[in-house]
Amino acid sequence: MENLVNVYFFGKKYQVPESLTIMKAMEYAGYQLVRGCGCRNGFCGACSTIYRIKGQTELHACLACQQKVENDMYVATLPFFPLVKQVYDIEKIKPTEQIMMQLYPEIYACIGCNACTKSCTQGLNVMQYIAYAQRGEYEKCAEESFDCVMCGVCSSRCPAGISHPQVAELSRRLYGKYIAPETQHLIDRVKEIEDGKYVELIETLMNKPIEELKELYNNREIEK
Amino acid sequence: MYKYTQEQLDSMKKVEATRQERLNNLFARMSADEKQTVLKENHPDYIETAYEELKVGPNKGGKVLHELADLLQGKSRVLDMDIDLSKPDYDVDVLVIGGGGAGSSAAIEADNAGAKVMMVTKLRIGDANTMMAEGGIQAADKPNDSPAIHYLDAFGGGHFAAKHELLYKLVNDAPDAIKWLNELGVMFDKEADGTMITTHGGGTSRKRMHACKDYSGAEIMRTLRDEVLNRGIPVVDFTAAIEIIKDVEGKAAGAVLMNMETKDIYVAKAKTVIIATGGAGRLHYQGFPTSNHYGATADGLVLGYRAGAKLLYADTLQYHPTGVAEPTQIFGALVTEKVRSLGAQLVNKDGQAFVYSLETRDVTASSIIRECKKRDNGIKTTDGEGVWLDTPMIDMIGGEGTIEKRIPAMLRMFGKYGIDIRKDPILVYPTLHYQNGGLDISADGMTTTVPNLFVAGEAVGGIHGRNRLMGNSLLDIIVFGRNAGKSVGKIYKDIEVKELTLDHVKAFDKELKDAGINATKLSPQLLPNYTKQKDI
Numbered sequence: 001m002e003n004l005v006n007v008y009f010f011g012k013k014y015q016v017p018e019s020l021t022i023m024k025a026m027e028y029a030g031y032q033l034v035r036g037c038g039c040r041n042g043f044c045g046a047c048s049t050i051y052r053i054k055g056q057t058e059l060h061a062c063l064a065c066q067q068k069v070e071n072d073m074y075v076a077t078l079p080f081f082p083l084v085k086q087v088y089d090i091e092k093i094k095p096t097e098q099i100m101m102q103l104y105p106e107i108y109a110c111i112g113c114n115a116c117t118k119s120c121t122q123g124l125n126v127m128q129y130i131a132y133a134q135r136g137e138y139e140k141c142a143e144e145s146f147d148c149v150m151c152g153v154c155s156s157r158c159p160a161g162i163s164h165p166q167v168a169e170l171s172r173r174l175y176g177k178y179i180a181p182e183t184q185h186l187i188d189r190v191k192e193i194e195d196g197k198y199v200e201l202i203e204t205l206m207n208k209p210i211e212e213l214k215e216l217y218n219n220r221e222i223e224k
Numbered sequence: 225m226y227k228y229t230q231e232q233l234d235s236m237k238k239v240e241a242t243r244q245e246r247l248n249n250l251f252a253r254m255s256a257d258e259k260q261t262v263l264k265e266n267h268p269d270y271i272e273t274a275y276e277e278l279k280v281g282p283n284k285g286g287k288v289l290h291e292l293a294d295l296l297q298g299k300s301r302v303l304d305m306d307i308d309l310s311k312p313d314y315d316v317d318v319l320v321i322g323g324g325g326a327g328s329s330a331a332i333e334a335d336n337a338g339a340k341v342m343m344v345t346k347l348r349i350g351d352a353n354t355m356m357a358e359g360g361i362q363a364a365d366k367p368n369d370s371p372a373i374h375y376l377d378a379f380g381g382g383h384f385a386a387k388h389e390l391l392y393k394l395v396n397d398a399p400d401a402i403k404w405l406n407e408l409g410v411m412f413d414k415e416a417d418g419t420m421i422t423t424h425g426g427g428t429s430r431k432r433m434h435a436c437k438d439y440s441g442a443e444i445m446r447t448l449r450d451e452v453l454n455r456g457i458p459v460v461d462f463t464a465a466i467e468i469i470k471d472v473e474g475k476a477a478g479a480v481l482m483n484m485e486t487k488d489i490y491v492a493k494a495k496t497v498i499i500a501t502g503g504a505g506r507l508h509y510q511g512f513p514t515s516n517h518y519g520a521t522a523d524g525l526v527l528g529y530r531a532g533a534k535l536l537y538a539d540t541l542q543y544h545p546t547g548v549a550e551p552t553q554i555f556g557a558l559v560t561e562k563v564r565s566l567g568a569q570l571v572n573k574d575g576q577a578f579v580y581s582l583e584t585r586d587v588t589a590s591s592i593i594r595e596c597k598k599r600d601n602g603i604k605t606t607d608g609e610g611v612w613l614d615t616p617m618i619d620m621i622g623g624e625g626t627i628e629k630r631i632p633a634m635l636r637m638f639g640k641y642g643i644d645i646r647k648d649p650i651l652v653y654p655t656l657h658y659q660n661g662g663l664d665i666s667a668d669g670m671t672t673t674v675p676n677l678f679v680a681g682e683a684v685g686g687i688h689g690r691n692r693l694m695g696n697s698l699l700d701i702i703v704f705g706r707n708a709g710k711s712v713g714k715i716y717k718d719i720e721v722k723e724l725t726l727d728h729v730k731a732f733d734k735e736l737k738d739a740g741i742n743a744t745k746l747s748p749q750l751l752p753n754y755t756k757q758k759d760i
Contacts, residue, residue, distance in 0.1 A: 032755050066640055087454050184418060205375055
């Protein structure tokens with residue numbers, strides 16, 4: 001029999017195998033999850049969770065699907081956090097410093113407490129990417145925030161009321177659309193397709209007998 | 225440091241010992257005959273006892289896996305309900321069921337066409353397999369490539385079974401899909417001059433895999449979600465569609481919705497309905513673990529089937545070759561194919577390579593199963609067995625820092641359990657990954673049998689055939705999501721919905737009874753049940 005540990009879900013005690021993640025431990029205890037459960041692989045940010053180990057003062061944040069249980073762990077899930085998402089037209093805005101001031105002025109109220117970085121479930125330097133956003137350095141903000149799963153834990157800890165994941169999302173879209181270099185070969189190919197350049201080529205292929213297609217496929221040249 | 229068993233540690237040493245030699249000697253590709261043999265003898269799709277014949281519905285007489293048959297021939301949730309269809313709670317032009325990449329793309333394009341759109345999703349927008357797609361998205365946009373070459377790769381990779389008209393659309397619309405995403409602000413990996421950084425995937429003959437590090441799907445999904453919200457398209461979340469509503473002329477005309485928390489029932493009337501509900505990994509076909517999202521329970525197939533839509537290739541599933549075999553906490557999670565694209569080899573317990581790393585997924589998965597089950601060359605793990613994926617080769621080939629830069633999510637995922645994939649190989653085994661089959665559609669995205677019922681994304685069957693290449697799924701959700709959105713955008717103005725009905729559901733139930741099936745399992749399933757279990 002595997003070792004059991006005591007965990008407290010919303011204050012109530014359960015005994016669960018020590019190898020489980022918090023999410024699987026909740027299910028083991030009998031919770032049928034509807035909220036607070038998504039990809040179960042650390043990509044979607046649905047299962048933000050905070051916990052504290054009995055007798056310690058430090059408050060931890062994690063994704064329930066990624067964090068193993070520990071003995072005497074007090075767990076509260078955070079399946080929703082009211083982030084502020086400003087609405088904008090990506091075609092009309094421009095990657096200027098003003099756009100951040102206009103949409104997310106609260107970022108300039110950052111007091112530098114670093115609680116966001118300390119709580120990030122992905123281990124990102126959140127305060128740093130907010131600093132980049134303040135200065136309109138969207139490429140840096142986009143790179144620094146790239147692994148963000150938008151779980152919202154950072155915002156729950158922020159005394160300035162900043163919605164960090166949304167600031168990062170805006171920065172990434174500004175960078176991806178306006179700052180990253182244009183791709184000429186992509187533009188050219190789309191134009192060729194619009195002009196119908198490949199219609200005949202594909203149609204000829206489609207109309208070949210299966211045996212001939214197999215022959216072509218099995219002997220096709222493969223780029224090194 | 226992760227606590228490997230002594231046997232695992234000893235085997236790992238052998239992998240290390242042969243690494244340099246393997247680096248210089250690539251394992252040979254299989255011939256067409258060798259591929260057929262390994263598939264027939266090892267692929268789960270060929271295990272006949274796992275299948276049963278459907279007794280009712282549009283595919284009566286066809287075979288599907290037991291788990292799916294139970295749901296397709298299950299009991300509708302609305303049979304015992306008293307639902308007033310004459311007073312809809314929602315009345316829209318386009319009802320999109322599902323909040324993933326396909327649903328979001330469809331909603332954006334329908335919105336572009338001026339339609340009144342509503343999305344419903346049983347979880348949240350973005351809670352979808354799209355979010356988890358790591359490796360990339362294919363498109364033939366390089367000078368040495370063309371949509372025709374892409375076509376041949378995908379057609380052959382899918383065992384010459386794809387529907388021509390759908391595959392044509394997939395490859396021909398691919399570059400525009402990338403351009404569209406780029407213009408929405410998706411951050412593709414690019415060289416300083418703007419050239420896309422592209423790699424091979426299993427079965428590709430050109431390097432056409434575009435990526436956003438190894439968060440490709442996540443980057444695409446969060447951008448689409450942001451765009452949906454910017455446009456003010458209503459997203460009714462934590463609300464599942466539990467049955468398609470038709471009008472008295474037999475056309476799709478809405479859906480019965482259920483609040484996942486309060487169980488309240490709503491009626492949504494719509495001129496057109498787009499099913500974009502994704503896959504089925506959470507049904508755990510044949511007991512496999514899965515890389516899929518929590519909500520992947522084949523709901524759309526059940527909704528569509530009961531409404532009269534046909535299934536195509538619903539008997540074929542994709543088992544991704546490299547699911548996590550150890551550590552047990554992330555058993556079944558995806559290890560992106562990009563790890564092999566970047567040079568990592570598959571290696572057995574003695575440190576020997578046994579398959580060319582970038583065969584198509586079904587061939588690679590079958591080879592791993594053969595290595596473990598038939599040749600006894602696997603390594604025992606907590607949950608079963610697996611083979612090594614030799615990740616340290618990546619930095620040896622691409623230079624130090626390649627792993628950190630190109631597959632940061634993998635580095636992080638294993639790092640959490642004390643495994644540094646730059647230094648040590650990892651243990652993998654096939655995991656249930658993708659539903660190759662689904663509802664049958666025409667090139668405009670509409671089902672072949674139910675007017676005004678559209679399908680997009682993983683719920684569609686026939687785009688890829690009987691196997692799918694890496695990077696063609698992210699592509700298909702964008703291409704066919706947009707396609708469905710544009711198609712409904714063209715027709716919604718001319719549609720007049722007649723009186724609503726659920727008679728088809730009652731008729732289906734009668735068919736079940738006449739066939740001697742006493743359906744008790746409620747379907748669609750909506751969510752898996754993992755309570756009181758510790759093994760999945």
